[in-house]
Amino acid sequence: MRSIIWTLILLSLTSGTARAELPDWALQADELGFVTANAEFTLLHEMGHLLIHELQLPVLGREEDAADQLGLVGLFLLHDEHEREGFQQKLLDIADYWHLQSLHASQMDESIQARDSHSLDEQRFYNIACLAYGSAPEQMEWVLTVTGLPYERAFYCDQEYQQVVHAVNWLTRHFTATDHAAHHKISVHYGEPPVQLMDGHELRERIRQSGILESVAERASTRFALHRPVQLQLASCGAADAWYNHLHAELTLCYELIGHYRQLFGQLADLRQQRTARHP
Numbered sequence: 188m189r190s191i192i193w194t195l196i197l198l199s200l201t202s203g204t205a206r207a208e209l210p211d212w213a214l215q216a217d218e219l220g221f222v223t224a225n226a227e228f229t230l231l232h233e234m235g236h237l238l239i240h241e242l243q244l245p246v247l248g249r250e251e252d253a254a255d256q257l258g259l260v261g262l263f264l265l266h267d268e269h270e271r272e273g274f275q276q277k278l279l280d281i282a283d284y285w286h287l288q289s290l291h292a293s294q295m296d297e298s299i300q301a302r303d304s305h306s307l308d309e310q311r312f313y314n315i316a317c318l319a320y321g322s323a324p325e326q327m328e329w330v331l332t333v334t335g336l337p338y339e340r341a342f343y344c345d346q347e348y349q350q351v352v353h354a355v356n357w358l359t360r361h362f363t364a365t366d367h368a369a370h371h372k373i374s375v376h377y378g379e380p381p382v383q384l385m386d387g388h389e390l391r392e393r394i395r396q397s398g399i400l401e402s403v404a405e406r407a408s409t410r411f412a413l414h415r416p417v418q419l420q421l422a423s424c425g426a427a428d429a430w431y432n433h434l435h436a437e438l439t440l441c442y443e444l445i446g447h448y449r450q451l452f453g454q455l456a457d458l459r460q461q462r463t464a465r466h467p
Contacts, residue, residue: 221455222448223397224280226440230403230419231258233431233438240433241413242362252306255315260322260348261355261410278319282333283458285312287451313340321348362411370412373404373438378422380442387442394421394445421445 235254238261239246246253289309306314316334320327321344336344377395380387394400404419417436424441431438 221280224277225284236431260351317344321345371416372408373417375400376420381423
């Protein structure tokens with residue numbers, strides 16, 4: 188499953204740093220916000236795959252790791268998202284999703300195996316957490332209780348972030364879209380939801396109204412010069428998944444994956460209640 192992993196951050200807070208450090212909204216999750224935050228990060232990861240294939244970018248190491256870095260840094264952290272309202276809530280929702288997903292995968296015996304093309308879930312979580320923290324350490328100190336990223340790793344995260352920024356800036360200089368009328372755009376298509384999804388049409392409209400698919404498509408289209416039309420589609424797939432098909436230039440986000448986010452959201456209140464109990 189080429190899903191994402193978009194996540195959070197931290198700094199070296201001591202174990203005595205209490206719940207008071209967390210924002211007041213930390214226990215007031217909203218289902219739509221949780222779903223759209225994680226759908227956006229999934230799309231950013233798949234956009235990383237899209238850019239690697241469409242721009243024929245050289246990749247050293249795993250493409251999955253490169254897609255994580257290119258999507259998160261190139262299309263999110265360098266896009267002034269820190270200044271947008273709700274940024275911290277979005278990061279918290281993503282971090283909590285990966286906590287819940289790791290528990291779910293373990294219970295269902297679906298954990299990533301060492302032979303997989305993806306890094307282990309825990310590795311991907313901490314790699315992205317480090318990048319996110321390293322992008323703005325002064326703003327992210329409150330996240331230690333959420334991520335558990337150790338001080339020994341966090342100490343160098345600003346350097347890891349700057350290394351990725353250097354690579355992304357190089358790509359931008361070489362592949363920036365200068366003549367916006369001459370290059371291709373990423374179109375968005377909303378397919379029919381699966382029949383077993385009882386409120387599928389309502390869900391589709393809510394996602395359409397949120398504008399997240401259009402926002403991600405616009406970021407990639409305006410920042411990079413694409414050589415052919417690309418379609419981003421929300422579709423019924425039969426499985427909770429997302430991927431980029433470079434043969435047909437199609438990025439697919441599955442309704443079933445949205446349903447999986449909603450399923451895990453049902454466990455979110457208990458997770459946050461347990462966290463509050465540990466850090467009263």
